[in-house]
Amino acid sequence: MKTITIAGGTGFLGQVLENYFSKKDYKVYILTRSPKKENHIYWNAKDLQKWTSILEETDILINLTGKSVDCRYTEENRKKIHDSRIDSTLALGLAINVCDNPPEIWINSSTATIYRHSLDLEMTEDNGEIGNDFSMNIAKSWEHAFYSITNPNTRKIVMRTSIVMGRNGGATIPLKNLVQFGLGGKQGTGSQKVSWIHELDFARALEFLINNKALDGNFNLSVPIPTDNKTLMKSFRKVMRTSIGISHPEWLIKLGAKLIGTEAELVLKSRNVVPHRLLNHGFKFQYIKIERALSDLLRL
Numbered sequence: 001m002k003t004i005t006i007a008g009g010t011g012f013l014g015q016v017l018e019n020y021f022s023k024k025d026y027k028v029y030i031l032t033r034s035p036k037k038e039n040h041i042y043w044n045a046k047d048l049q050k051w052t053s054i055l056e057e058t059d060i061l062i063n064l065t066g067k068s069v070d071c072r073y074t075e076e077n078r079k080k081i082h083d084s085r086i087d088s089t090l091a092l093g094l095a096i097n098v099c100d101n102p103p104e105i106w107i108n109s110s111t112a113t114i115y116r117h118s119l120d121l122e123m124t125e126d127n128g129e130i131g132n133d134f135s136m137n138i139a140k141s142w143e144h145a146f147y148s149i150t151n152p153n154t155r156k157i158v159m160r161t162s163i164v165m166g167r168n169g170g171a172t173i174p175l176k177n178l179v180q181f182g183l184g185g186k187q188g189t190g191s192q193k194v195s196w197i198h199e200l201d202f203a204r205a206l207e208f209l210i211n212n213k214a215l216d217g218n219f220n221l222s223v224p225i226p227t228d229n230k231t232l233m234k235s236f237r238k239v240m241r242t243s244i245g246i247s248h249p250e251w252l253i254k255l256g257a258k259l260i261g262t263e264a265e266l267v268l269k270s271r272n273v274v275p276h277r278l279l280n281h282g283f284k285f286q287y288i289k290i291e292r293a294l295s296d297l298l299r300l
Contacts, residue, residue, distance in 0.1 A: 005058040005103070007031040007092060008045065008065030012169030013161075013202070017062065020203035029054055031065075045088040052095040060210055061103040061154075063092055066142075073134055073263055085109075085142045093149030105155040105210060108146045112162040112195055112222055112273040114139035119191060124276040125160075125218045135265065143218070155216050157209055162195035162222035162273050164202050165290075167297045171196070176298065179236045185247030190230030192270035195222040198287035198297070208283050220275040227290045229267070235291040239298055 004021050006014050009030035018028050031043045031051055043051040045065050055061065065088035067080045089108060096102045115123035116131030123129065130136060143158055164170040178184045197205070205221050227235075237245045254264045275283075287293040 001025060001027055002059045003027040003029065003057055004060040004062065005029040005031060005054055007043070007061070007063040007088060009062075010034070010036075010040075011064065012166060013164060014064050015169075016164075016166060016199045017064075017203055017206065020200075021207075024207075026060075029058070043091075045084060046091055048091060048095055048098075052098065055095055055099050055103060056101050058103045059105075061092065061096070061106045062206070063089060063106070063108045065089075066109065069135065069263070070266065071263075072258070078134065082138055082141065085138065086145045089142065089145045090149065093146070093151060096151045096154055097149070102151065102153050105157065106151065107157045107159060107206060107209065108142075110143050110146075110158045110160045110218075111135075111139050112160045112220060112271055113269070114143070114160055115271070115273060117192075117270050118272040119193065119270050121272065122274045123220075123272055124274050125220055126276065128220075128273070155213065157216055158218045159206070159209075160218060160220045160273070161202070162197050162220070162271060164199055165196050165293055165297055166199040167299075170199065172294075172297055175233070175236055176240070179233075179240050179242050179245065182242070182244040183246050183248070184233050184237050184240075184242060185245035186230040186233055187248045187253055187267045188229065188250045190228065190233070190247070192229050192268060193226040193272040194229055194232050195220075195226040195271040195273035196232075196290065196293075197222050198285075198293045201285050201287055204286070205278060205283060208278070208281075212281060215277075215281060217277075219277050220273050221278070222273045222275050223285060223288050223290075224275060224279060225288070226272055226274070232290055235294055239291060239294045 010032045030040045066085040071077045113135045115128045165172045
């Protein structure tokens, strides 16, 4: 039986992975600040403490730790977003190197937001253009921290994850709520690209990376062909059988983002991300079309 330890695994993505791999007879541990279950282990996501001993029996280490970016980018929140990602990554890297029996593979989170806003150029792992703003610089710092520590006996992978569509979390829930209230029209121009991945394909992609032992480095986790915002919202309305969908001009989105304590870029940035490396190595997606994915996830 293989053992997986998921750092920061109590959130939406961590639960998706725990459920998926537990059903495949993996033993799963969760590193968390607030242990609530038998397989939960306390860590503060910063210091080397008792939690490091669990890595001795860990085959696969997955790090999902990081404060949510769904907030206003105040100075305080910017620091928490940065430090939560960098501190946890550096702590895991150091802990691996004090192990007598280190994990075989370490998969660390990053984000598809590392690439610049693009309506036309496809952002692949090799040819994507990395930009220069707060979100992109956080991603660059995150990946730099990951690669700054040499772990000679552990294979290392960065997952540049796009928007994950889930049954009980991710982007699906807030967008579903907008549609239910008749507000599910396009956001901004509606032309901005939306790179996304079904929660099942997210878990399957990680399993693929784990099992293909020659693979390392950066991988985009997104469907082969991004949709756009207008099509995304139209698909929500169709699946939910809702004809009314009021659109939101850019100025209203920026105002609304301030009112609810988030950032407009989360819906206005065009994420034109393509998973060339997964495709080139033979990974097969189960959900490629957004309407089919939503039909599965919403099950109305």
